[in-house]
Amino acid sequence: MKRTGIFGGSFNPIHNGHISLARQLKERALLDEVWLMVSPQNPLKRGADLLCDEARLEMAKAALQDEQGIVASDFEMYLPRPSYTWHTLQALSRDYPDRQFVLMIGGDNWQLFDRWYKADEIKANYEIVVYTRTPGDPGFIDISSTAIRQRIHDGRSIHGLVPDVVEEIILKNGYYA
Numbered sequence: 001m002k003r004t005g006i007f008g009g010s011f012n013p014i015h016n017g018h019i020s021l022a023r024q025l026k027e028r029a030l031l032d033e034v035w036l037m038v039s040p041q042n043p044l045k046r047g048a049d050l051l052c053d054e055a056r057l058e059m060a061k062a063a064l065q066d067e068q069g070i071v072a073s074d075f076e077m078y079l080p081r082p083s084y085t086w087h088t089l090q091a092l093s094r095d096y097p098d099r100q101f102v103l104m105i106g107g108d109n110w111q112l113f114d115r116w117y118k119a120d121e122i123k124a125n126y127e128i129v130v131y132t133r134t135p136g137d138p139g140f141i142d143i144s145s146t147a148i149r150q151r152i153h154d155g156r157s158i159h160g161l162v163p164d165v166v167e168e169i170i171l172k173n174g175y176y177a
Contacts, residue, residue, distance in 0.1 A: 003100050004100065005104045006088070006092070007021075009036070009037070013162060014060045015145060016161060019063060019064070024131075038073065040077045041053055060072035143161050148162065152176040
């Protein structure tokens, strides 16, 4: 059975910190693959800064094209809304019975995990890897998508914060300007 990590997020935009974290978690949790699950736009939380699903997915796929065992997934975009992690994991397990799915979440989300829909069922049925993003940790890259969007808005460079191909897509399309 392939151990597959599920790393969800809006990836608005995907940046080098996401990719570094996915690499580290793949190695440390002994995963065969990591799927970056690009979360669909929540119609109740539509913000001006959130790019459409297709644009965020395009950037994630481009960023990961040369990564071994780390891929961008649009699986959640085809599920009924609202998108709950329990439903996603159940659908993944049904559609990919040859895989063992491992949920990867940040320490901030773990603190709120008991409020998640079907949290007890998730804990009982899936392995969960909790990661912290603490400055000073080896391999920690202190980057946030919010800061990247702000830099673009302010006309500042994002070179080195996102993969070159993502920077090209953002500049070509005028995203976040």
